[in-house]
Amino acid sequence: MEKIIQSIPLNLRDTGEEQTLNFVPTTFDEYLGQEELKQKLHVYTHAAKLRNEPLDHMLLFGPPGLGKTTLSTIMAHIMNVGIRICTGPMMDRTGDLVAILSSLQPRDILFIDEIHRMPAAVEEVLYSAMEQFKVDVIIGQGAGAQSVSLPLVPFTLIGATTKSGKISAPLRSRFGIIERIDYYDDVDLQKIILQNARFLQLNLSEQAAFTIAQCSRGTPRIAKKIVRRIRDFAQVHNHPHISQEFIPTALAFLGIDHEGLTTVDTMILQKMIVHYNGGPVGLETIASLVGEDADTIEEVYEPFLMRKGYIEKTTRGRQIPHKKLPALLKKFLGQETLLE
Numbered sequence: 529m530e531k532i533i534q535s536i537p538l539n540l541r542d543t544g545e546e547q548t549l550n551f552v553p554t555t556f557d558e559y560l561g562q563e564e565l566k567q568k569l570h571v572y573t574h575a576a577k578l579r580n581e582p583l584d585h586m587l588l589f590g591p592p593g594l595g596k597t598t599l600s601t602i603m604a605h606i607m608n609v610g611i612r613i614c615t616g617p618m619m620d621r622t623g624d625l626v627a628i629l630s631s632l633q634p635r636d637i638l639f640i641d642e643i644h645r646m647p648a649a650v651e652e653v654l655y656s657a658m659e660q661f662k663v664d665v666i667i668g669q670g671a672g673a674q675s676v677s678l679p680l681v682p683f684t685l686i687g688a689t690t691k692s693g694k695i696s697a698p699l700r701s702r703f704g705i706i707e708r709i710d711y712y713d714d715v716d717l718q719k720i721i722l723q724n725a726r727f728l729q730l731n732l733s734e735q736a737a738f739t740i741a742q743c744s745r746g747t748p749r750i751a752k753k754i755v756r757r758i759r760d761f762a763q764v765h766n767h768p769h770i771s772q773e774f775i776p777t778a779l780a781f782l783g784i785d786h787e788g789l790t791t792v793d794t795m796i797l798q799k800m801i802v803h804y805n806g807g808p809v810g811l812e813t814i815a816s817l818v819g820e821d822a823d824t825i826e827e828v829y830e831p832f833l834m835r836k837g838y839i840e841k842t843t844r845g846r847q848i849p850h851k852k853l854p855a856l857l858k859k860f861l862g863q864e865t866l867l868e
Contacts, residue, residue: 550752551727553598554605560723561716561748562595565707569599572705573606582635583607583684584704585658587643589692591831593749594709596688600639603686611637616646622653626663626678634681643687644694651699658685658702711746711835714738720748721755730759735772743779743788745832757782787836792818793829797838798860800848806856807847814846 553559556566576583583603588596597613604611610633619625619640632638640646657663661680687703689695700706712720718734718741725732732755740758744751758778762770770778776786783791799817800807815822820829830846833839838856839846848856 551724553602556602556606558723559595559598559602560719561712562599562709565599565709568707569603573603577607580635582682583637585685585687585702586705586707587687587689587692587695587700587703588707588709589689589695590709591711591747592690593747594711595748596709597639597641599709600637600686600688604637607635607637609633609635609637611639613639613641616640616642616644619650620647622650622665625650625653626665629657629663629680629683630678632681632683635683636681637684637686639686639688641688642690643699644689644691648696651696654685655698655702712748713746714741717741717744717746717748717751721751724752724755728755728759730755731769733769733771736770736775739772739775739779739786743784743786745788746835754779754782754784788832789836790829792820793833793838796825796829796833797848797856800839800846801853801856801860806850806853808842808845809847810845 551558556570559566572586573583588599590596600613601611612628612632614628619628628638653663657680661682663678663680664675665678685703687695687699692700692708715738718738721737721740721744722732722734725737740754741751744754758770758775761778761781762768762774767774779785785794789797795818796814800809800814803809803817811822811826815825818825830839834841837849838852840849
């Protein structure tokens with residue numbers, strides 16, 4: 529059971545490997561960006577604390593790496609309650625979930641990441657747990673089996689998902705609070721990068737931080753990873769002060785261009801142009817050309833390329849929009865007209 533449950537102490541900065549790598553906010557003031565969402569969560573958590581009640585069950589959805597887990601730990605910190613963290617795919621038996629629910633203290637938070645991947649049989653246990661704070665368990669086997677109702681203390685379930693459309697209707701309807709976390713803009717990412725640089729005792733200029741933000745795909749997790757890798761590059765090349773002039777060299781070393789396109793992103797666009805004149809081309813074909821599986825292309829690389837306007841979906845497959853072709857043709861082929 530220990531492999532599923534992770535207890536998070538209130539002082540997050542003193543424990544765990546990840547906490548030594550990144551600054552981890554413990555208040556909404558320290559959590560930068562998502563201002564509108566923070567205002568809502570501030571009201572919800574403080575109202576529940578004033579009433580000495582558990583926070584209403586909450587569903588947080590949005591792309592990965594935007595801070596759903598961090599926001600949940602902040603809410604637990606503000607309410608001075610414990611938080612248990614687990615993932616949907618790892619709970620493959622109803623007994624796993626019942627054991628976790630039974631171990632919660634009053635008003636504790638249970639955070640389930642990737643909740644849409646929870647098995648249906650396990651998910652059904654949540655229905656009565658969320659509404660009536662009880663679970664029904666079967667004792668015995670065969671004709672002598674009996675259903676026993678096990679009471680639970682009032683708790684809060686926070687579910688996180690990157691695919692809200694895959695949440696079943698019965699489960700979704702039981703969440704009293706449903707909020708989306710969206711991509712960050714470059715200004716907020718710059719603040720997060722500078723905050724993390726101070727935590728790492730890294731001498732990083734504001735302009736350099738903004739350039740990194742522009743390459744971070746709107747995602748704090750990616751921004752922090754880039755900062756750590758640039759720190760490695762700067763340390764090895766004896767650059768104690770990371771200036772704007774140093775950043776392009778470091779990003780080129782990491783295989784990231786000024787827009788945040790990685791080597792695989794560039795390869796996808798290049799293959800589509802060289803082999804199919806920009807498309808349309810099927811997802812499986814793109815995956816074969818690049819050497820990645822189709823799910824990875826669709827879930828990891830394609831969303832960013834679509835946001836940047838480099839790829840669009842059609843009934844015939846993926847294609848590069850006509851307005852983007854001239855610049856990409858010049859970049860990859862040194863010409864501005866389509867191949868015959």
